[in-house]
Amino acid sequence: MSLSRLWAMSRKEAIQLSRDPSSLALAFLLPMALLLFFGYAISFDVKDIKMAVLDQSQTQHSRSLIEAFERSGYFRVVRHIERYDDTDRLLGRGDVRLALVIPPRFSQDLMAGRPAPVQLLLDGADANTATIARNYADAIVARYSVTVLGGGAALTIPVEAESRVWYNETLESRNMVVPGLIAVIMAIIATMLTALTIAREWERGTMEQLAATPVHRLEVVLGKLLPYVGIGLVDVTLAVLAGVLILGVPFHGNVLLLFGMTLLFLIGALGLGIFISAAVKTQVLATQVAMIVSFLPALLLSGFMFSIDTMPIVLRIFTYLIQSRYFITVTRGIFLKGVGVQTLWIEGLAMIVFAIVGLTLATRVFKKEIA
Amino acid sequence: MSEAVHVSELTRKFGDFVAVDRVTFDVSQGEIFGFLGPNGAGKTTTIKMLTGLLRPTSGSARVAGFDVNREIPQIKTRIGYMSQLFSLYSDLTVDENIQLFGGLYGVTGPRFVERRDWVLRMADLSNERRRLTAELSLGFKQRLALGCAVIHEPPILFLDEPTSGVDPIARRAFWDLIYDFAAAGTTVFVSTHYMEEAEYCHRLALMNRGKLIAMDRPVALKQALDEPILRLETDNTPEAVEALQKTPGVIDAAMFGRAVHITVTDESTAPDAVRATLAAAGRTCESLERITPSLEDVFVSLVRREGGAVIG
Structure with missing residues (x-):
């Protein structure tokens, strides 16, 4: 291991990167675009659900129930319909997600103290939203019932849950998305960018010239890794700043811990990228393999988009092999909960294992060609 | 050394x-x-x-x-x-x-x-x-x-x-x-x-x-190449090469640019045989002389002696 050779490799790699517009775009523009795109455009929040109402009762009771729905903030009545058949049409076209049907006898039944059923029709095509909408609707109806029991007056119910949301007080999905996105961006930088770097040397014949010099394979791997670690850390800084300043995501934790953990993650992911690149030896194939083994899992199986707890057991076990899974826990923990090493040490250890495996794979793959 | x-x-x-x-x-x-x-x-x-x-x-x-x-x-x-x-x-x-x-x-x-x-x-x-x-x-x-x-x-x-x-x-x-x-x-x-x-x-x-x-x-x-090489200039090189391949006393004939290099067994009798073949084939003989073999002649001759073809 010689510092002069390591430095020569790193310097060369950094110069090449700085002269390659497509790498620069991938390194800096794509992360920012993703951050703003996911931060602003994609929301997993369920708010202002469009609903239709068929009020066959037309009484004070029915009107106040509808009002309860509107006041909740979760629903917006966009259509008042006259015929039951219309519900089918509106739900089918996706004009509304939910239809509330209040039968003619609603008021009489209430007054007589009999059960007074109302019908909720839900568009189950998006199961996630439908479930959430149903829970909200059930809660509204239940609360209305309590009010009716009290004859309009406030009534004390025996057991009441007083809920308070921790860590993401306003329950905004953006606050979850931005920290998670940092992990996704790092996965892209680490594997997609590096996937090109060694394959390019094979395609251009420069790898053979390198191999004829006394350079050691660890020096090649580390020399290639360093500039990308630099890019990764710059990207984390930009992402945190953009998240906090532009998107208004709260940051509760320790910045240094976030950087340290990012460094661990990067080493593992970069090692994997270099391994892929050196193993397949062509840029096109390397990019495709990197997509499949790194980017897609980071997006889909890391808990970024879909909660790991609700995945089928087989997938859930599989997620333990995905590096981003641990990193997302770390970024969300640091951002939203402000937790420290005492909580995140397991994730830290997992990422150390990934870093060692990544570096080992990357270094060993050159065994045939470079001493 | x-x-x-x-x-x-x-x-x-x-x-x-x-x-x-x-x-x-x-x-x-x-x-x-x-x-x-x-x-x-x-x-x-x-x-x-x-x-x-x-x-x-x-x-x-x-x-x-x-x-x-x-x-x-x-x-x-x-x-x-x-x-x-x-x-x-x-x-x-x-x-x-x-x-x-x-x-x-x-x-x-x-x-x-x-x-x-x-x-x-x-x-x-x-x-x-x-x-x-x-x-x-x-x-x-x-x-x-x-x-x-x-x-x-x-x-x-x-x-x-x-x-x-x-x-x-x-x-x-x-x-x-x-x-x-x-x-x-x-x-x-x-x-x-x-x-x-x-x-x-x-x-x-x-x-x-x-x-x-x-x-x-x-x-x-x-110098080690003991077979004499004759250099021929003619009006139609490919046809001359083909005709010369079957001439008695000719080991090999090959195109070298516009000329033909002919490897022969005997320097004294071969030129007449070559001229006769050319005349019979209706080809001219602009010049015919013995030359020092080039490295390519050496190479071709050695490969032929090994009994193998040149690949590539």
């Missing part, structure tokens, strides 16, 4: 294909040793084994006194290598390429400055230091590549077809550099498929189908 390279029974197989077949030779210090043969003859594979880029299947070799099977790191610091394809970084400038290889070969500090300036002078690029390598002409690229390969002043230099694709003037200039290196005591191991280039070598090894078929000084190789 001491041996710079010692090769014994060196063999490399790729599956069933034997790329290099039990090759044995020695190269002395300060010698320009040429490897001549068509593409696919095994020249590059041999060079790759000697430079530590490829492991031999069997046999042994020592480069600068170190074993290619066990002491590759020691070999790499003592050799310079220039591959067939131009393989500097085209997106780096002239200076940046020199700096990279200086760093990789551990040439630093004042020695680096001195060597860098030497490379720039040698490659005639002192005024182009900030130019991207991609913008240089092929001749300059080759000289820069040579400069980067010798930045650490290695005692042995391996050049794998260094002048392929370069124009004749640049090629000649490149060979002047090779002579300078040899005069300074560097051993130069060079492969080529240009016959005229092979003439410049002190000693030449002829390779075909992975085997070494002859090895000597270029002059000696030509």
Whole structure:
């Protein structure tokens, strides 16, 4: 291991990167675009659900129930319909997600103290939203019932849950998305960018010239890794700043811990990228393999988009092999909960294992060609 | 003189294909040793084994006194290598390429400055230091590549077809550099498929189908060819070649540019037989004379004697 050779490799790699517009775009523009795109455009929040109402009762009771729905903030009545058949049409076209049907006898039944059923029709095509909408609707109806029991007056119910949301007080999905996105961006930088770097040397014949010099394979791997670690850390800084300043995501934790953990993650992911690149030896194939083994899992199986707890057991076990899974826990923990090493040490250890495996794979793959 | 390279029974197989077949030779210090043969003859594979880029299947070799099977790191610091394809970084400038290889070969500090300036002078690029390598002409690229390969002043230099694709003037200039290196005591191991280039070598090894078929000084190789060669100029070369193939006393007839080289058994009787064949075929005989064989004649003749075809 010689510092002069390591430095020569790193310097060369950094110069090449700085002269390659497509790498620069991938390194800096794509992360920012993703951050703003996911931060602003994609929301997993369920708010202002469009609903239709068929009020066959037309009484004070029915009107106040509808009002309860509107006041909740979760629903917006966009259509008042006259015929039951219309519900089918509106739900089918996706004009509304939910239809509330209040039968003619609603008021009489209430007054007589009999059960007074109302019908909720839900568009189950998006199961996630439908479930959430149903829970909200059930809660509204239940609360209305309590009010009716009290004859309009406030009534004390025996057991009441007083809920308070921790860590993401306003329950905004953006606050979850931005920290998670940092992990996704790092996965892209680490594997997609590096996937090109060694394959390019094979395609251009420069790898053979390198191999004829006394350079050691660890020096090649580390020399290639360093500039990308630099890019990764710059990207984390930009992402945190953009998240906090532009998107208004709260940051509760320790910045240094976030950087340290990012460094661990990067080493593992970069090692994997270099391994892929050196193993397949062509840029096109390397990019495709990197997509499949790194980017897609980071997006889909890391808990970024879909909660790991609700995945089928087989997938859930599989997620333990995905590096981003641990990193997302770390970024969300640091951002939203402000937790420290005492909580995140397991994730830290997992990422150390990934870093060692990544570096080992990357270094060993050159065994045939470079001493 | 001491041996710079010692090769014994060196063999490399790729599956069933034997790329290099039990090759044995020695190269002395300060010698320009040429490897001549068509593409696919095994020249590059041999060079790759000697430079530590490829492991031999069997046999042994020592480069600068170190074993290619066990002491590759020691070999790499003592050799310079220039591959067939131009393989500097085209997106780096002239200076940046020199700096990279200086760093990789551990040439630093004042020695680096001195060597860098030497490379720039040698490659005639002192005024182009900030130019991207991609913008240089092929001749300059080759000289820069040579400069980067010798930045650490290695005692042995391996050049794998260094002048392929370069124009004749640049090629000649490149060979002047090779002579300078040899005069300074560097051993130069060079492969080529240009016959005229092979003439410049002190000693030449002829390779075909992975085997070494002859090895000597270029002059000696030509003198050793005992079959006389006649050079014929005629009005229709391809037809003349075809007719001459069946002429008694003619071993072989082959096109050499616009002329025909005819290998014959007997110099005294053959010319008449050749003229008779040409007359019968209705072809003219503009000139017919005995010539000193070229290296190509030697090569073709040797391959024929081995009973094999030239591949590539």
